Structure formats: C-alpha cells, structure tokens
Amino acid sequence: MNRLVGLFSTSIGRKLMMAVTGVLLLGFLVAHMLGNMIVFQGQDALNAYADWLTGHPMLWIARAHLLAFFALHTYLGVRLATENRIARPTRYQHRTRHQASTPASRYMILTGLVVLAFVAYHLAHFTFGAVDPGYPALVDDQGRHDVYGMIVHGFRQPWIVGTYVVAMLLLGTHLIHGARSLFQTLGLNHESFNVIIRVMTLGLVMLIVLGNISIPLFVYFGLPTH
Amino acid sequence: MNFKLRVWRQKNGTAKGAMVEYDARDISSDMSFLEMLDTVNENLIHEGQEPIAFDHDCREGICGMCSLMINGVAHGPERTTTTCQLHMRKFKDGDKITVEPWRANAFPIIRDLVVDRRALDRIMQAGGYVSVKTGSAPDANSIPVAKEDADAAFEAAECIGCGACVAACPNASATLFVAAKTAQYAHLPQGQPERSKRAINMVEAMDRDGFGSCTNHYECEAACPKGISVRFIAELNRDFLKAAMTTAKFGTLPPLPDFEE
Numbered sequence A: 001m002n003r004l005v006g007l008f009s010t011s012i013g014r015k016l017m018m019a020v021t022g023v024l025l026l027g028f029l030v031a032h033m034l035g036n037m038i039v040f041q042g043q044d045a046l047n048a049y050a051d052w053l054t055g056h057p058m059l060w061i062a063r064a065h066l067l068a069f070f071a072l073h074t075y076l077g078v079r080l081a082t083e084n085r086i087a088r089p090t091r092y093q094h095r096t097r098h099q100a101s102t103p104a105s106r107y108m109i110l111t112g113l114v115v116l117a118f119v120a121y122h123l124a125h126f127t128f129g130a131v132d133p134g135y136p137a138l139v140d141d142q143g144r145h146d147v148y149g150m151i152v153h154g155f156r157q158p159w160i161v162g163t164y165v166v167a168m169l170l171l172g173t174h175l176i177h178g179a180r181s182l183f184q185t186l187g188l189n190h191e192s193f194n195v196i197i198r199v200m201t202l203g204l205v206m207l208i209v210l211g212n213i214s215i216p217l218f219v220y221f222g223l224p225t226h
Numbered sequence B: 001m002n003f004k005l006r007v008w009r010q011k012n013g014t015a016k017g018a019m020v021e022y023d024a025r026d027i028s029s030d031m032s033f034l035e036m037l038d039t040v041n042e043n044l045i046h047e048g049q050e051p052i053a054f055d056h057d058c059r060e061g062i063c064g065m066c067s068l069m070i071n072g073v074a075h076g077p078e079r080t081t082t083t084c085q086l087h088m089r090k091f092k093d094g095d096k097i098t099v100e101p102w103r104a105n106a107f108p109i110i111r112d113l114v115v116d117r118r119a120l121d122r123i124m125q126a127g128g129y130v131s132v133k134t135g136s137a138p139d140a141n142s143i144p145v146a147k148e149d150a151d152a153a154f155e156a157a158e159c160i161g162c163g164a165c166v167a168a169c170p171n172a173s174a175t176l177f178v179a180a181k182t183a184q185y186a187h188l189p190q191g192q193p194e195r196s197k198r199a200i201n202m203v204e205a206m207d208r209d210g211f212g213s214c215t216n217h218y219e220c221e222a223a224c225p226k227g228i229s230v231r232f233i234a235e236l237n238r239d240f241l242k243a244a245m246t247t248a249k250f251g252t253l254p255p256l257p258d259f260e261e
Helices: A002-008 A011-041 A043-054 A059-086 A107-127 A147-154 A158-185 A189-220 B033-046 B116-126 B146-159 B164-168 B177-184 B196-210 B217-224 B233-244
Strands: B003-009 B018-024 B096-100 B107-112
Touching: A002 A011, A002 A189, A002 B196, A011 A059, A011 A158, A011 A189, A011 B196, A107 A147, A107 A158, A107 B018, A147 A158, A147 A189, A147 B233, A158 A189, A158 B233, A189 B233, B003 B177, B018 B033, B116 B177, B146 B177, B164 B177, B164 B217, B177 B217, B177 B233
Parallel strands: B003 B096
Antiparallel strands: B003 B018
C-alpha cells in the first residue's frame, strides 16, 4: 500500500497532516499580519507593498499551495469532527464535568467553520470587491490599486469593524488550541515543556490577533495620518 | 447516609434503556460506591425486582473491571481512584447521584451499567505484546535497563484497561489506552524490534473498532484512575510519525481471531 494513503487512512496519520497544515497556515497568518502592519506606514507604503506582492511571479504558486493547505485542513477538521461525533452515538444524560479541556479545545470545529466563513467574506470584501463593487477600481495618484483607500473606506463602517473584530477573536480561540496542541500531535511534547509551549503559543496568537484587530479599530477611531 | 440515585437501566444490548430513580437508604459512609450499589441491589432483590447489573471484580483498584460514569465523571469525583475505591464519605448526605454506563460506539451496552470492553482486547491482540521466546525468567540485570526507562515503562504499564479514558473523552477515543500499552514496551529494550509495527497496528486496531481520535482535550488524563500522563500520547504520536518513515507496513492488520460466542 502506498505509504501516504496508509498514513491518511489512520486517525493519527490524519491528525499529523492536520498539525502540519495547521503550522503552515499559522505561518501564513504571521506573514499576513506583518504585511498588514504596513498600513501604519501610510498609503504610499501599503500600496507599494500590495503592488509588489500582486505582481510577484511566485504569487500564484503561493496561492495554490495556500488553497491546498486550507482545503486539506478544512476537510480533515470536518471529517475529524464527524467521526468523533459518531464515536459516541448516545450522549450522557448527566452533563459531563470537564476537568481538563477548554472551551477552545471543545469548540474547534465551530470556531474553524466561522473562520472559514470569515475567509470567504474577507476575500469577497477586499479581493473580489463583492461587498463594495467600487473597490477593485480604486487607484491612488500613482496609478496603483488603492488598498489603503479600500481599508480606510471599509473600516469606517461599524458593522464591518464588528465582523472583523469578532472573527479575529474566534480565530484566536481556534489558534490557541491549535498552536498548543500541534506540539502534542507531532510528538514534540513532554510535560516539562508545557509551560513554555503555552506561553509562547499564547504570545504568538495574541500577536496575530491584536495586530489584525488594531487595523479596523485604528481606522474606525482615527488612523494617525502621514 | 441517604442518597437519591438515578441509574441507567437497560435489559440488553438491543432494548431501549431509561434512567430509573432509586433510594439508597442507611448507607455507611465507609462503604465503597460498589458496596452502596450492593445494598441497593439487596433491597431490590427483596422487593422482587431485577438488581442493577454493574461490572466489578477485585474491588481493590487494580483489575480494571469496575467502571461507571458518576455525576458526569468517569469513576466519580475523586481523582486517580477507581469506583470500587471511591467511598460514600466523598458525597454529602441526601446527594442526588446519576450513574451511567461508559458511552462509546466501541463499548456496546450488555445490560444496565455493563458494557462490552473487548474492543480494548482486540487492540492488544493487534500488537500489545513482545514476540520473543520468553522461557524462564532471565538473570537479573542481564539486559541493562536505565532506571528512568524502567520507571517510565512501569508508569505506562499501570494502565488497568478500565476504559475511563474512552468514557471521559469528548471524542470517545482510546488514544491514552493505546499510548500506555505501546509505551510500556517502547521504553524497554525488549520492545524495540516491533516498536514501529506495534504503533501502526494498535492505532489501526483502535480505528477499526470505531473509537474517536485524539484532539488533545486531556480529559482522559484527568479521568484515569492510574493518573497516566498524556505525555505517552505525545510519545505514541512520535513513534507513529517515525513508523511512517520506516519499512513498517500500513494496512496489514491480521484478521480478528473469532472469539465470538
């Protein structure tokens, strides 16, 4: 039997793939957040960065990989949740007392599906211009696509700001369990490392979430102008 | 002490079950949970009713036969304690106590609180052994084992196979059981030749019997009457990942020996 198929047909094999795709997506989130931070350098810097990124020859290769990781991660997550539900067809009558698990660990599939819905909305909002059809045509005075203008316009609307902030908090909940848990799944864990893993992953997740949340909040409550 | 019990009653595997209320009266605080059930059963027998069926054997916390989900906690409220070693003084007089069987697709109910845990035996048959001629006991220290390794193997070998990890897991996964049963060999020299194959086979056997998979909630560790650490799950995952890169084959689980009655 093909080894990859063999691995994929076992629960731990699928969990390993879940963890590996999770790490790669986490890497993307860090890069995306750092890219977003350029908004604080003003319109020229952000539009120049966006112009460089969208014209990059590797862009579509990166996007294809990202899509593949995202699709695999989503598929595995849905399958995992479904199988685990089937594994206990009859619920307990008495509410089970949780002694170790966290809301983050128990609601992974829920937060995951919310993130999936948010990604679809986020792409429709800023990439496809489906939320505001005027966005793709926005250009700055140098003729570049005006990403900065899009962000400023978008985040002046309170319900969009609310959607982004809530989505980021739920993403954070998803990442807290995911980031911490992947060390265990990949077998890179021992109870001696629990504290450092918890602190480091919490720091990383907070960095991603607070970094991303700061943009809609700063825009809504007044971005420092350059 | 007096208690109000709500107990799951189910005639057999196919019958529809329900929670039934019972009064447990004049219970000594020194009784174990099982002795309390014995008392209730004696009264039921006197009244001409069917006693509540539950699993038990050694009643000293080492055989792994007793079970019970007590107020939503596997083996009841006291940590690292089996139901047979749980005393009624851990409850308050007049408490309402809900008693349910282990719930998992892989543990079908036989009757009342008794479930079929042979799925765990089937996992053991898939690799929970060392294929060597054992002969008579070897001379002491003829195979050197580091103290740390011996301790780790012993810690894993403390697993009594009661199934509390499965019962407590939100996913009804047996990963902590499999992890303990692989780790008890993985830490010893005798376990090395079959280490990779064992990890693959036992995980495949776990999947085959319809257990869920581990999503790192760690409820198993909290529920385990022997306090087996989820560190062994990390070790199993590591062994499994390593196994994927060795010559050990996937999907070669031998067919189950037919022990059905």
